[in-house]
Amino acid sequence: MSLDAFHIFFRLLHFSAVILLFGITLFVSCLSHGKFRLSLQYDLRRLLTYSLLIALLTSVGIIAIQSGLMGNGWPDTIKGSIIADVLSTSFGMAWRWQIIFTFTATICLLLPIYWRFNLITLLAFLLLISLGFVGHVTLHSGAIGWLHRINHALHLISAGYWLGALIPLLVCLRYLSVEHYRAEAISTLIRFSQVGHLAVILVIFTGIINSILILQRWPVNWSSAYLQLLGIKVFLVMMMVMIALYNRYRLVPEMNQQGSNAMRYFMLFTVLEILLGILVLSLVSLFATLSPT
Numbered sequence: 001m002s003l004d005a006f007h008i009f010f011r012l013l014h015f016s017a018v019i020l021l022f023g024i025t026l027f028v029s030c031l032s033h034g035k036f037r038l039s040l041q042y043d044l045r046r047l048l049t050y051s052l053l054i055a056l057l058t059s060v061g062i063i064a065i066q067s068g069l070m071g072n073g074w075p076d077t078i079k080g081s082i083i084a085d086v087l088s089t090s091f092g093m094a095w096r097w098q099i100i101f102t103f104t105a106t107i108c109l110l111l112p113i114y115w116r117f118n119l120i121t122l123l124a125f126l127l128l129i130s131l132g133f134v135g136h137v138t139l140h141s142g143a144i145g146w147l148h149r150i151n152h153a154l155h156l157i158s159a160g161y162w163l164g165a166l167i168p169l170l171v172c173l174r175y176l177s178v179e180h181y182r183a184e185a186i187s188t189l190i191r192f193s194q195v196g197h198l199a200v201i202l203v204i205f206t207g208i209i210n211s212i213l214i215l216q217r218w219p220v221n222w223s224s225a226y227l228q229l230l231g232i233k234v235f236l237v238m239m240m241v242m243i244a245l246y247n248r249y250r251l252v253p254e255m256n257q258q259g260s261n262a263m264r265y266f267m268l269f270t271v272l273e274i275l276l277g278i279l280v281l282s283l284v285s286l287f288a289t290l291s292p293t
Contacts, residue, residue: 003065003068003069003073003074003077004069004289006061006065007062007065007066007069007289008285008286008289009285010058010061010062010065011058011062011285011288011289012281012282012285013054013058014054014055014058014059014062014098015131015281015284015285016054016278016281017051017052017054017055017058018055018124018127018128018131018160019128019156019159019160019163019164019281020047020051020164020167021048021051021052021055021105021120021124021127021164022121022124022125022127022128022157022160022161022164023160023161023163023164023165023166023167023168024044024047024048024051024164024165024167024168025048025117025118025120025121025124026121026124026125026160026161026164026165027040027164027165027168027169027172027188027192028040028041028044028117028168029117029118029121030121031165031188031191031192031195032172032184032188033184033187033188034184035181035184036175036181036184036185036188038113039175039181040168040171040172041113041114041117042113043171044167044168044171045113045116047167048116048117048120049109052102052105052106052109052120053106055098055102055105055127056099056102056103056105056106059095059098059099059102060099062095062098063083063086063087063092063095063099064077064078064083065077066086066091066092066095067079067082067083067085067086068082070082070085070086090138091134091138094130094133094134095130095134097126097127097130098127098130098131101123101126101127101130102123102127104123105119105120105123105124105127108120108123124160125157128153128156128157128160129153129156129157131153131156132149132150132151132152132153132154132155132156133149133152133153135152135288136214136288136292137149137152137213139213139214140213144213147213148210148213151206151209151210151213152206152210154202154206155202155203155206155207155210158198158199158200158202158203158206159199159203161195161196161199162196162199162200162203162240162244163274163277163280163281165192165196166270166273166274166277167274169189169192169270170267170270170271172185172188172189172192173185173189173263173266173267176255176263193248193252196244196248200241200244203237204237204241207234207237211230214292215227215292221293224290224291224292224293225287225290226287226290226291226292226293227292229283229286229287229290230287232283233280233283233284233287236276236279236280236283237280239276240273240276240277240280243269243270243272243273243276244273246269247266247269247270247273251263251265251266251269252266
C-alpha cells in the first residue's frame with residue numbers, strides 16, 4: 001500500500017477514534033447520572049480504551065507518514081531529521097497537540113473510572129479543537145484564517161457529538177427494558193435529543209461556512225474530484241439528517257405502543273446512520289488530501 005493510501009486510512013482511523021472518544025465520554029459524563037452512569041461507564045470502558053489506543057497510534061503514525069511524503073518514501077518515515085522538519089511546519093505544530101492530548105488521555109486510563117471518563121471528555125474536546133487547525137483551513141491567514149479555524153473546530157465538535165454518541169445511544173436503549181434503570185435511561189435519551197437538535201443544526205451551518213471559505217467562488221467547478229466528493233458527502237449527511245428526524249419524530253412516539261416494532265426499527269436505522277457517518281468520514285479523509293480547485 002502506498003504512503004498516500006496509508007495517509008488517507010490513518011486519517012480515517014484517527015478522526016473516527018477521536019470522534020468516538022468525544023461521543024462516548026460526553027454521553028456518559030454529561031448526559032447520564034447516578035448509578036446509571038456507572039453502568040454505562042462499565043459497558044463502554046473497553047470501547048473507550050480501544051478508541052484511545054487507535055487515536056494514539058494514528059497520531060504518531062500520521063507524523064511518520066507525513067515525513068515519508070515530505071522525504072523520499074518509506075525509509076524517511078523513521079528518519080529523525082525529516083520528522084523534525086515535519087514537526088516544525090504549521091501542520092506539525094498543530095498536530096503535535098494530537099500526540100500530547102492522546103498520550104495524556106492514555107495515562108488517564110490508569111485512573112478510577114469516574115475520573116477517567118471526565119478527564120478524557122475534556123481531552124477529547126481539546127483534540128477536536130486542535131483538529132480544527134489542520135487541513136484546508138490553512139489556506140487563510142489573519143482574521144479570516146482564525147474565523148475558518150474556529151468554525152471548523154465547532155463543526156468537528158458538533159459532528160463529534162452527533163456521530164460519536166450514536167454507539168452510546170444504542171447501549172443506552174438496551175436499558176429501556178430494565179425496570180430499575182428505565183426512568184434514568186429515558187431521561188438520558190431526552191437530554192441527548194435536546195442537545196442533538198443543536199448539534200445537527202451546527203454541523204450543517206458550519207459545514208456550509210467551511211465550504212464557502214474553502215471554495216471562495218461561484219459557480220463552482222463540478223468537474224473537480226474535490227467538488228464531486230464534497231457533493232456526495234452533502235448527500236450522505238442529508239440522509240443522516242432524514243434518518244435522525246424519522247427516528248425522533250416518527251419512531252420515538254410509537255415506542256410505547258403495544259406490539260410496536262418501533263424500537264427494533266429505531267436501532268436498525270441508528271446503525272444505518274452510523275454506517276453513513278463512517279462513509280462521510282471516509283470521504284472527508286480522501287478529499288482533505290485533494291486541492292479544492
